[in-house]
Every structure is written in structure tokens, then in C-alpha cells.
Amino acid sequence: MSDKDNNIMDKIAESNKSVVSGIDEKDIKHWITISILGSKYKVPAGLTIMQAMEFAGYRFIRSCGCRAGFCGACTTVYRIEGDYRLKTAMACQTRVEDGMYLTQIPFTPAERANYDMNGLKPGIEAFLTCYPEMLRCLGCNSCTKACPQDIDVMEYIAAGKRGDVALMAELSFDCIMCGLCAMRCPAELAQYNYAQLARRLHGKYETPPPEHLAKRIQEIAEGKYKEEIDKLAEMATEELRKLYTERDIEKA
Amino acid sequence: MAELKFIGGYPEYMRKLIDVVNSTRSQRVDFTPKAMTMEERDDVLKVHPDYAPGGKRALALGPNKGDMAPNEVADLLEAYPLIRDDEIDLNTPDYTTDLLIIGGGLAGTSAAVWANNQGIDRDKILLVNKLRHGDANSIMAEGGTQAADRENDSPARHFLDAIGGGHFSNKPDVLRALVEDAPLIMKWLSELGAMLDHEEDGTFVEKAGGGTSRRRMHACKDYTGLEELRVIRDEFRSRQIPYLEYFPVIEFLTDGNSVSGAVLYNLETGDYKVVQAKATILATGGFGRLHIRGFPTTNHYGATCDGMVLAYRAGAKLRDTDTVQYHPTGAAYPQQIIGLLLTEKLRSMGAQPVNKEGKAFVFPLEPRDVEAASFIRECYMRDKGIVTPTGMRGIWLDTPMIELKNGAGTIEKSFPGMFRMFQRFDLDMRKDPVLVFPTLHYQNGGVETDPWGKASVSRLWVAGEVSGGVHGKNRLMGNSTLDCMVFGRRSGISAAEYLKTNPVQGKLTLAHLDNYVKMLKESGIQTSRKAPILLPDYRGKAVLARIIDVF
Numbered sequence: 001m002s003d004k005d006n007n008i009m010d011k012i013a014e015s016n017k018s019v020v021s022g023i024d025e026k027d028i029k030h031w032i033t034i035s036i037l038g039s040k041y042k043v044p045a046g047l048t049i050m051q052a053m054e055f056a057g058y059r060f061i062r063s064c065g066c067r068a069g070f071c072g073a074c075t076t077v078y079r080i081e082g083d084y085r086l087k088t089a090m091a092c093q094t095r096v097e098d099g100m101y102l103t104q105i106p107f108t109p110a111e112r113a114n115y116d117m118n119g120l121k122p123g124i125e126a127f128l129t130c131y132p133e134m135l136r137c138l139g140c141n142s143c144t145k146a147c148p149q150d151i152d153v154m155e156y157i158a159a160g161k162r163g164d165v166a167l168m169a170e171l172s173f174d175c176i177m178c179g180l181c182a183m184r185c186p187a188e189l190a191q192y193n194y195a196q197l198a199r200r201l202h203g204k205y206e207t208p209p210p211e212h213l214a215k216r217i218q219e220i221a222e223g224k225y226k227e228e229i230d231k232l233a234e235m236a237t238e239e240l241r242k243l244y245t246e247r248d249i250e251k252a
Numbered sequence: 253m254a255e256l257k258f259i260g261g262y263p264e265y266m267r268k269l270i271d272v273v274n275s276t277r278s279q280r281v282d283f284t285p286k287a288m289t290m291e292e293r294d295d296v297l298k299v300h301p302d303y304a305p306g307g308k309r310a311l312a313l314g315p316n317k318g319d320m321a322p323n324e325v326a327d328l329l330e331a332y333p334l335i336r337d338d339e340i341d342l343n344t345p346d347y348t349t350d351l352l353i354i355g356g357g358l359a360g361t362s363a364a365v366w367a368n369n370q371g372i373d374r375d376k377i378l379l380v381n382k383l384r385h386g387d388a389n390s391i392m393a394e395g396g397t398q399a400a401d402r403e404n405d406s407p408a409r410h411f412l413d414a415i416g417g418g419h420f421s422n423k424p425d426v427l428r429a430l431v432e433d434a435p436l437i438m439k440w441l442s443e444l445g446a447m448l449d450h451e452e453d454g455t456f457v458e459k460a461g462g463g464t465s466r467r468r469m470h471a472c473k474d475y476t477g478l479e480e481l482r483v484i485r486d487e488f489r490s491r492q493i494p495y496l497e498y499f500p501v502i503e504f505l506t507d508g509n510s511v512s513g514a515v516l517y518n519l520e521t522g523d524y525k526v527v528q529a530k531a532t533i534l535a536t537g538g539f540g541r542l543h544i545r546g547f548p549t550t551n552h553y554g555a556t557c558d559g560m561v562l563a564y565r566a567g568a569k570l571r572d573t574d575t576v577q578y579h580p581t582g583a584a585y586p587q588q589i590i591g592l593l594l595t596e597k598l599r600s601m602g603a604q605p606v607n608k609e610g611k612a613f614v615f616p617l618e619p620r621d622v623e624a625a626s627f628i629r630e631c632y633m634r635d636k637g638i639v640t641p642t643g644m645r646g647i648w649l650d651t652p653m654i655e656l657k658n659g660a661g662t663i664e665k666s667f668p669g670m671f672r673m674f675q676r677f678d679l680d681m682r683k684d685p686v687l688v689f690p691t692l693h694y695q696n697g698g699v700e701t702d703p704w705g706k707a708s709v710s711r712l713w714v715a716g717e718v719s720g721g722v723h724g725k726n727r728l729m730g731n732s733t734l735d736c737m738v739f740g741r742r743s744g745i746s747a748a749e750y751l752k753t754n755p756v757q758g759k760l761t762l763a764h765l766d767n768y769v770k771m772l773k774e775s776g777i778q779t780s781r782k783a784p785i786l787l788p789d790y791r792g793k794a795v796l797a798r799i800i801d802v803f
Contacts, residue, residue, distance in 0.1 A: 008632040009304050013546025015644045019590045020543040025794045048588045057795035059787070061498065061519050065387040066552040068592045069673055070478055073387060093676050095588060114490045117445060150672070169447060174475065174668050177482065196486050200445030203483070208454030209442060216401040216435045225432070228408040232415070233424035244416035245290060249465045250404065 023047075023055050032098035049076055049091035049102060062106035069093040072178030075105045075148075088180050090148045108179025110190035115197070122201040124163035131194050134160060136187040143181035143191055149174045153181045153191050160194060168195060169202035261586070261678035266687075269608055269638055273648050273685050276610035281656060284604075287615040293622045299633065300625035301545045301690075302575045302725075311573070312775040314564055314768075315708070321573040324542040328561050330772065331781035333765050334502050335524070340515060342505065342760040345528040350376035350751050352514060352529035354501050354559065357388025358477065358733060359716030360535035361484050362740030363747070364493050370748035374493045378527065380516060382500035382536075382554045382786065386485050389537055389552055389694075389717060390736055393477025394595035394669065395461065396469035397737075398730035399434035402458060405466040407431040414731060417463035417619040418696075418724025421572065426722045426739075429703040430731065433738040438470060440737070446483045447472055459600040461729035463619040469730045474595055474667045477733055484737075499525065500558065500786050504532070504566045505760045510710035511566055512758030519786075530755050531711050531747040534559050535740065538695035538717035541788040544576050548591025549692040558784035559718040563699045565768045569708040572697030575725040580605075580623040582691025584646030586677045591691040594670060596620075596729045598649060601666065602657040606648040606685065607636035621726045624690035631689070638687060646687040655682055694732065696723050705743030711750075711758065713743035 013020075018027065023044060030045040034052060041056040050064065065073030074091035081099035091104065113130035120126045127134050134157065143153035156171035172195035181191040219225070232240065257264045288296070297303050308320045312330055321329065351367055353360045356379050364379050381387065400410040410431040415422045438456070441448060449457040449471050459469040472479035488495075498519040505513040505526070513528040536559030540551025549555070564570060581594040599605075599616040605623075607613050607630050614626040627647045631637030637645035654662055663682045664671050674681045698720035705713040716736040723731060789796075 008299060008628065009301060009306065009545055011632060012301075012628070015642070016543075016546050016548050016590070018642070019548045019587075020546055022790050022793050022796065025792065046587060051588070051790070054790040055792035055795075057791050057799075059789060059791055060553070061787070064553045065383060066389075066392050068392055068550070068552075068589075069669065070392045070475070071384075071387055071552070073384060093673065095677070112489065114492055116490065117487075173447065173473065173479075174672075176478065196482060199447055199479075200483060200486060202445070203447040204443065204445035207442070207447075207450060210401070210450065210454045210456050212403065212455065213401045213435055213438055213442075217439060220407060220432050220435065225407045228406070229411055229428050229431070232408060232411050233428060237420045240412075240415065240420055241290070244412055244420075247409075247412060247416075247465050249287075250460065250467060 032096065034096055035101045037103055043096060047096050049089065049094050049096050050074055052096040053091070063091065063104040067092045070176060072176035073106070075178045075180055076102060077105060078102045088146045088148055090178065105179070105183060108182050110179060110182045110193060112190065112193045117200060117204055120201060122165040122205045126197065126201055127160055127194060130197055134189060134194050137161065137189060138187050140186060142184040142186065146180040146184040148178060148180060149176060151175060156195060157189070157191055160198060165198050165201050166206055168198035172198065260680065260684060262684065263641055266638065270684055272608070272610040273606050273650055277650065277653060277656065280604055280612050281653065283612060285612055285615050288618060288622060293618070296622060296625045296629055299628045300621050301547065301578060302621065307545050308574060312777055313771045315567060315569045316573065319570070319573055322544045322576060324544050325539060325557060325573060327781060328557050328783040328785065329564055330777050331779065331783035332769065332772065333565070334782050334784070335515060337762045337765065340524060340526070340762065342526055345513065345760065346525040347378055347527040348757070349378040349527065350530050351378070351533065351747055352527055353377065353379045353533045353535060354514065355388070355535035355537060355716070356381040356385040356495060357535060357537055357716060358390035358481050358484065358736035359740035360533065361481065361488050362737050363533045363535060363715055363744035365484060365488055365491070366741045366744030367748045368491055368493060370745050372748045372751060374491055377493050379493060379495040380499045380501060381495065381497045382558070384497050385495050386481055387552055387554060388481070389540070389555060390477045390481045390733060392550065392552065392593060393733045394474045394593060395597040396459065396471035396476050396730045397438070397480070397733045398461065398464065398468050398728070399438045399470055399734065400431065400466065400468050401435045401438065401456070402466065402468065405468055407434070409466060410434065410468065413464050414728055415724065417728040418726050420724070422724035423721030425703045426701060429742065430722050430735060430738050433741070434734055437734060437737045437741070441480060441483065444483050444487055446479055449473065459597060460617060461600060462596055462617045462623060463728045469597070469600065471597065474597060474669045480733060480737070501562060502784065503762065503765065504562050505762065506566055506764045507758035507761060508763055510758055511712040512760055526760065528757055528760055530757060531713070531750055533705070533713040533715060533743045533747055534563060534699065534718055535715045536718050540692050544692055547578060547690070547692040548582060550579060550582060550591060550593040551692070554787065556785050556788060558786065560698055561783045563707065563709070563712065563714065566712070566764050567709050568712060569700045570698060571700045571720040572725055573720070575696045576692065577620055577694035577696050577727055578624045578690040579693035580620055580627055580690050581649055581688040583686065584644050584689040585640045585687040586679070587642050588677060589673065590644065592673070593691070593693070594649065594686065594688055598651060598654065598667065598670070601662070602654045604650045604653055606650045608638050609636060619726055619728065627688070627690055640687065644689060646689040648685040649688045650685045651681040652683060652685065694727055696720070696725055696727055703742070704746035705739045706746060713747050715739035715743045
């Protein structure tokens with residue numbers, strides 16, 4: 001039994017080798033050529049841009065964060081050989097292609113306002129106070145085209161200009177604040193910062209406070225559960241186990 | 253790869269196996285396998301990487317000498333420091349501050365805001381980050397945050413669920429703080445303006461999670477951690493609290509007994525900075541990037557165990573170092589996203605784990621270790637897993653069931669992040685199941701604290717994943733973002749209270765390193781290992797073989 005279990009762990013480790021400890025050239029059948037900052041490298045087909053750069057010998061300090069599409073660190077701009085268009089991507093979420101010319105933008109020098117949420121109300125005034133330059137939007141749609149999250153950035157800016165905070169908040173919800181919209185904007189907006197303000201205004205002022213929450217907080221403050229938790233905290237493991245096993249489970 | 257014919261993102265042979273899943277879905281819609289008994293759980297856990305033989309050893313030195321830890325962790329605890337006493341000029345600190353916070357995820361950022369709330373001036377706080385402010389596991393938390401605030405629920409129930417899920421090894425006093433503060437944290441988030449899922453009347457939408465007996469998971473679609481973090485970080489920024497990025501801490505400074513600051517390393521220029529601080533909060537997160545037992549991980553790039561290494565050298569006691577959390581549903585296909593997290597909320601909403609015969613073989617919401625072990629058993633002992641073109645084995649997670657149970661459009665609405673990720677690789681999780689296998693997710697144990705986050709070394713507070721005790725030997729879904737915010741807040745408040753007693757600045761020394769190096773030599777360990785490692789290394793093997801150091 002125990003040898004078999006150990007063998008399982010070895011098998012799992014073996015099947016994950018390339019993900020865990022770097023790729024071995026001898027395992028690769030298909031190759032492509034990419035250009036990183038102007039230099040050409042032969043890399044395995046089928047990797048993400050990030051994995052391909054690592055294979056080529058880059059050890060990231062910047063331009064690498066969560067490696068799962070949530071943090072916006074690996075903002076990448078590229079062009080495919082023979083095509084004039086500049087494209088954008090998150091390096092950790094995009095498959096590398098033959099003929100890619102790659103560069104990364106690890107930082108966006110964008111303006112951000114400091115504000116006290118208690119002094120703002122949801123509406124156009126909040127933006128006029130914090131980000132009056134938002135009105136400079138030309139409606140060119142470069143931001144939307146650049147967004148790696150497929151957010152309709154231009155549309156949420158338009159909503160903001162109408163004072164529709166709720167729509168701006170909803171449309172921008174999936175924003176990972178990578179900064180690509182701001183980098184491509186000819187009117188020099190920092191859209192993602194405005195959207196952050198919109199979401200906070202919406203969450204704070206346009207959502208009714210949950211009554212059940214206030215009630216529970218008061219009960220806890222009054223010590224309603226103290227005794228019950230005291231009992232659980234001091235209970236012998238066997239008794240606790242019994243209580244745990246027999247507890248009723250609400251249907252998911 | 254080119255030899256395989258792909259249909260809808262899957263090779264033809266996997267497509268045939270998907271047909272099997274599709275054919276049994278209507279029979280499974282009203283069928284859920286029974287939850288395991290405690291005996292059945294114990295039995296399946298034998299193939300969990302924590303319990304399968306090997307992979308661990310007893311620590312050879314330090315406050316937890318004799319305790320078991322994964323080899324990868326023990327390797328770092330039994331390693332030499334990166335710096336020597338005589339290399340660092342401690343006479344002229346670059347920063348003198350009241351409160352040093354190390355790590356800017358949910359825990360560290362919350363700590364800063366709450367210390368400021370308690371009257372600590374913003375200029376007396378310094379938050380330092382190894383990477384960018386917010387590069388943390390927090391930002392990737394998908395499923396939710398637990399808080400027992402509904403009528404049929406209670407903090408006591410939350411306590412019971414968590415201690416049962418943690419195999420009755422949780423530290424009761426810190427667990428109590430977790431469950432009692434949870435509703436308060438939800439209120440704080442609402443007031444800051446976080447967009448928590450709610451009904452028209454403001455009532456939170458709450459879901460079940462693995463091992464919870466009530467629906468108490470608060471979410472922000474499947475971007476819960478992202479929303480929580482970006483809102484708290486926005487508040488932090490608006491208050492203009494100072495912070496540094498790309499400045500990992502490579503060693504604590506101590507005055508012999510207590511922590512008095514830290515040595516920072518500029519990742520880009522290679523020089524060091526000295527910080528003198530009256531109080532220090534450690535919030536550096538976990539160790540997923542150590543790839544314990546060769547598992548892929550959900551963790552961010554910087555999750556390399558730094559905080560635990562530094563605290564241990566400074567004399568802080570650890571606990572529950574022997575267990576690691578493997579999330580049952582890491583992506584197993586395609587190759588590009590192996591190990592990435594597929595939230596437990598998928599199962600909360602009806603997605604069933606299904607084997608290659610199209611059978612639902614396990615209750616979908618067992619505690620994470622039990623669920624993960626059952627997948628390993630299905631793949632490696634019962635041979636009912638699905639083998640990918642790169643040789644990985646996995647289990648189907650039948651995501652189309654979510655649409656069947658909750659209506660068409662649910663996946664795009666409730667899981668926009670997940671849907672987008674699969675779409676990028678030409679897979680449609682609304683129509684086809686996705687392949688999953690356990691992935692290294694969370695450091696269960698860590699630095700031991702009291703209910704206010706205080707470590708066993710004075711002037712040191714610890715919050716979030718780097719701490720140990722609150723989750724015991726297995727954490728439940730939705731308790732980690734909560735842990736970060738509860739103990740971030742508590743350490744911020746507690747450190748602020750301490751600072752109000754006007755403590756004097758401690759002396760800056762690296763004396764604890766001499767002691768540690770001496771112990772290391774005496775323990776008989778022959779090694780040239782150095783720690784912390786700061787970042788993992790995924791460079792291609794061919795390149796690494798030819799690296800030379802010329803300047």
C-alpha cells in the first residue's frame with residue numbers, strides 16, 4: 001500500500017515536470033520563432049507568451065505577477081510579422097504565435113486622484129471633482145480595442161460622462177487595471193482609475209445596506225454567541241467531532 | 253500536437269470522452285453522491301499528498317525542532333542567510349518609521365488602513381512589497397469570503413464548520429476572532445464601496461462552500477479577491493500611505509529579543525536599504541511556488557515562503573507546518589493553464605466531478621483535502637481519470653450542469669473570469685466540461701499568533717497566509733480572504749495600540765543570524781543552501797546549462 005502511494009506521488013510529479021521546473025528541450029517536437037525586444041528566439045509551440053520568454057532565458061522581475069490573468073502585471077504589446085497592426089495581450093493568458101514581435105509594458109505612469117469617499121456622491125460631480133479630464137474623451141474606441149479583458153471601455157467612459165455611475169461600475173467590473181487603455185488613449189485619460197472610483201461610488205451609495213448584517217454585528221457585540229463558542233472552544237475533540245458529524249447541512 | 257485533430261479546443265479522443273459525460277448528464281441532474289463518513293474520509297486521505305508516505309522530514313533546528321514539514325519548506329528553514337553581518341551598514345537607517353508592514357496583499361493593506369484608522373499618522377507607516385502593491389494570492393481569490401450573517405446561521409456554526417474542516421487542530425482563540433469579526437469585515441467592505449453580490453433589497457447573495465453547513469460565502473462574481481483588494485488598496489492610496497515596490501525584505505533586524513526593523517533589497521538595482529521600525533507586521537503570504545511534491549500551483553509568482561523563513565530565524569514559533577492545501581480543481585487542460593484555480597463556487601453552483609465513465613463519484617463539496625484525495629484516487633488507483641496529450645491525468649468538472657440547473661447564461665454572468673480564460677484557449681465551458689486535477693493552493697500552517705496577530709517574538713505581528721493556527725491542518729473555502737482582512741485589521745489595531753505606549757526604537761542588529769548560523773552548523777546539516785529565495789526560476793533547461801556570470 002505505502003509503496004504504491006509513494007509511486008502515485010512520483011507519477012504526479014513526473015507528469016507536472018515541465019510546469020514546475022522549466023522545460024527540457026528534448027521533450028519538444030514543434031518549434032516556432034518569436035522576437036523578444038527585437039531579438040529572435042526559437043521556442044516551443046503551444047506555450048503562453050510568458051512561458052515562452054522564460055524558456056528563452058528570461059527570469060522575470062517585472063511583468064510577472066499572478067500568472068493567472070487577475071493582476072495585470074504582464075501587459076504585452078505585439079505585432080505579427082507581415083501585419084501592421086499593434087495588438088495587446090496578457091502574457092500569461094495568451095498563446096505564443098510564430099512571428100510575434102513582443103514587448104512588455106510593466107508600468108503605466110497614470111494620474112490618480114486622492115479622495116475621501118465620504119465627501120463624494122455618485123454622479124457626474126464626483127468625476128468633475130476628481131477627474132475633470134475625463135470629458136476629453138474623443139470617442140475613438142482605442143481603449144476598448146486595447147483591453148485584454150474585452151471590456152467596452154469607451155462605453156463606460158460615455159456612461160460616466162452622463163453621470164451613470166451604476167452602468168460604468170457594471171461595465172468596468174472585470175478590470176484588472178493593467179493600464180493598456182491609458183497607454184493607447186490619444187486624449188490621455190486614465191480610464192481604469194476613473195472606473196475604480198465609479199465602482200466604489202456604486203458599491204457604497206447605490207446598494208441598500210443589508211439589514212441582516214447590521215443585526216448580526218449587534219448580536220455579536222452584545223455577546224449573544226459568546227457562551228456557545230466558549231463551549232466549543234473548550235470541548236474535548238471526541239465530543240466536538242460528534243457535534244460536527246451530526247450537524248445539519250443546508251442544501252446548497 | 254500537430255498529429256492530433258482538435259474539435260472545439262479538445263483533441264478528438266478527449267472529445268469522445270466528453271460525449272460520455274454529455275450522455276449521462278440528464279441522469280445526474282437529480283443525483284448527488286452521498287457525503288463521506290469520517291471513516292471514509294480517513295481512508296481516502298491516505299492518497300492525499302500530506303498523508304502519502306515521503307515528502308516530509310522533521311525540522312533539525314529552531315523553535316519547532318522535531319516538527320514535520322514538507323522537504324521543500326525544511327530546505328529553506330535549514331538554509332543560510334543571504335547576507336552577513338559585516339556586509340550591512342546598520343548605523344544610518346534609510347527609513348525610520350513607527351510601523352513597518354511587509355507585504356501588500358489583503359492582509360498588509362488592511363493592516364495599514366486600520367493602523368491609520370487608529371490614529372497612526374500615514375507618514376509613520378511604511379508598506380513594502382516584493383513585487384507590485386497588490387501582487388498577491390489575494391487578488392486571485394475567486395470564490396468568496398465567509399461571514400455568518402444570515403438568520404439560520406451563527407458565528408458558532410462557522411466555528412464548528414471550520415474546526416471540523418481543520419481536523420480539530422485549529423487554535424480556538426484565533427478561530428473565534430475570525431468568526432466573530434467576519435460580519436464586521438463585510439460591513440467594512442460595503443462601506444468602502446466593494447461591489448458584493450446582492451439582491452435588489454441589499455441582502456447578500458450567499459453560497460455554500462466545501463465543508464460549510466450554511467450558505468455564507470459572499471462573492472463579487474468570480475473576482476472576489478480582486479474586488480476586495482482593489483477597493484482596500486484604493487482607500488490606502490487615497491490616504492497617501494507611503495509604500496515601496498520591488499523591495500523584498502531579506503532579513504529582519506532585531507535588538508536581540510524583539511524585531512526592530514528589516515533589511516530590504518532593491519530587486520532592480522541590487523542595493524540594500526535599512527528600515528528601523530518600532531513595530532512590524534509580517535504579511536508576506538504563502539509558499540505555493542515551492543511546488544511541494546512536484547505539484548503545479550495556483551499561487552502568484554512571489555509565493556516563496558520568505559516570511560516564514562525570516563520569522564523563524566528571528567525566533568518566532570511556527571505551527572501546523574506539516575500540512576499543505578491542494579485545491580481539488582486546478583486546471584489540468586490545456587497545457588498553458590495547468591494548475592490555475594477553477595473556483596470551488598463552480599461546484600457550489602452545481603458543477604459535478606465526473607470520471608471517464610461519465611459517473612459522478614464523489615460528493616462535490618467535501619472539505620478540500622478529502623475532495624482532492626478522491627480525485628487522486630479516481631485517477632491513480634481506480635484508473636478512471638482522463639489522460640491529457642501531455643500525460644497528465646484529470647477528472648471532468650461538468651460545468652454545463654451549472655447552466656442546466658441555474659439557467660442559460662449563468663456561467664457568463666457568475667464566472668466571467670473563468671469563462672474568459674477558457675475562451676482564450678478555444679474552450680467553451682458552457683457546452684463542454686473542463687478537466688481538473690488537484691493543485692497546490694495554500695499554506696495551512698505558519699507563524700503562530702495570538703488573537704491579535706502577535707507572534708511569539710515581541711514587536712512582531714503576523715497576518716494572512718504566513719500565519720498559522722486559525723485554519724488548523726486544512727482551511728475551508730472563503731476563510732482565507734476573511735483571515736487576511738480580520739487579522740490584517742487586528743494586527744493594525746494592536747500594533748497601533750502598542751505604538752501609543754511610546755516604545756523606544758530598538759537597536760538594529762543582525763545578532764539573531766549568528767545564533768541561527770551556529771545552530772545550523774551544530775545540527776550537522778551539510779548545505780550551501782541560502783534563503784529566502786524571493787522568486788522561482790522557470791528558465792529553460794538549455795539556457796540554464798549555459799548561464800555565465802560576467803558582471
